[in-house]
Amino acid sequence: MIIHSSSVSPVPTYQYLQRTLQYVLYLYCFMLVMQLPLILLEVPVNLTKVTVWLLYLLALSALLKRRNNLAQPRIKSGLFLLYFSYLVIAIKLWPAVTNTHYFLLLSLVIAGFVFTRQERNIQHTMVAIGLLLYVFISTFLYVNNELYTLIQFCNDITLGVICLVIYRVFQHVTLLRWQHLRSAHTNSVNTLSRFVPNEPDKPDLLWPLGVTRKFDCVTVLFADLAGYTQINRCEGDDKTLAMMKALFRRIDKRLARYGLEKIKTNGDQYIAIGPLQGKDHLNCQVVMDFALELHQLISRLSRRSPIPFQLRIGIATGPLSAGMIGSQRPQFDVWGQTVNLAAYLEQTCTSATIRCCANTAALLNLDTTSSYHALRSHKHPQTKGCYEFSPSAH
16 A cells, blocks of 8 residues: 655564664674683683684674675574574583573564564474573583572573563564554555555555546546436435435446446536546446446336436546545545536436547447537537437437
């Protein structure tokens, strides 16, 4: 969806995750650098520790070169495995330090938000590896270290369980929030799609707010219910409104079936346009088929009504502009001489007939001899006439 707003757009999730992983990598490098003085101060210098330190420095340097791709599942998994292996080796190299394995619990916190929903299996695998290593090292320290009492061992296990519970709660809350946001987004898109058409070139996106475009050949339809004033006078506002609601619901269903775009209703007037893309003569034919079905619908309803009413339809084909303008309750609309001509043809035609311009008649190959009507209008000086026909004859 590309409905724009004036506010600053939020940082995409992928970029935010990428930035977070970069911070984690930098902290990892800082931790490694801080250990170098401790290694070199030992007398004699332990070559095993120096070798391990250099190997991990090379591994981190390789990750730093790919720091702009850290959000890829394979690189994220490698970063976790590197972190796990280094902590295990550090415990072996520094046996006097008995709290190094606590850093394994950080993997639960980190894994809780650096893996996406599509990477859930990898996430669970990394969490399981971190927990198993934590429990194994705690048990190993308890068995092999006299200073490591049973109380400290129980505290380690309790801390691990608490971190696991926090991870699961965090994951559950995140999932609920994601489902809520997804539901809200779906509802917003569904609501917008009832008022805003799709992009002609990109059907999966909605029309952008504040953008208008010109089209060379679009068919416009204006339909007006003749006799509406008499119906409203006889039936009253409430019954007339109920009748119009039912009528427009039926028209909307037929409009969707033909693939047309509803522009708006204005009292008893219904305005629609043909497809903005595709072949001109096919789009024009679809609008005409829709107009004929509207006449059939009104004819059936009129026969059941105590007050007869009929439909007037004007159709024009030509260039126009379409889009949404304004900032308060913007509405998709169309502008141009083609739109004005369709409205004029609807206003001048007789009841239960359809009037169309010369462009429409040419695209439809109508009989241009018996239905021609001359027109004189200062608003449409270039329009010399139109073609009118009765739907009952088709």
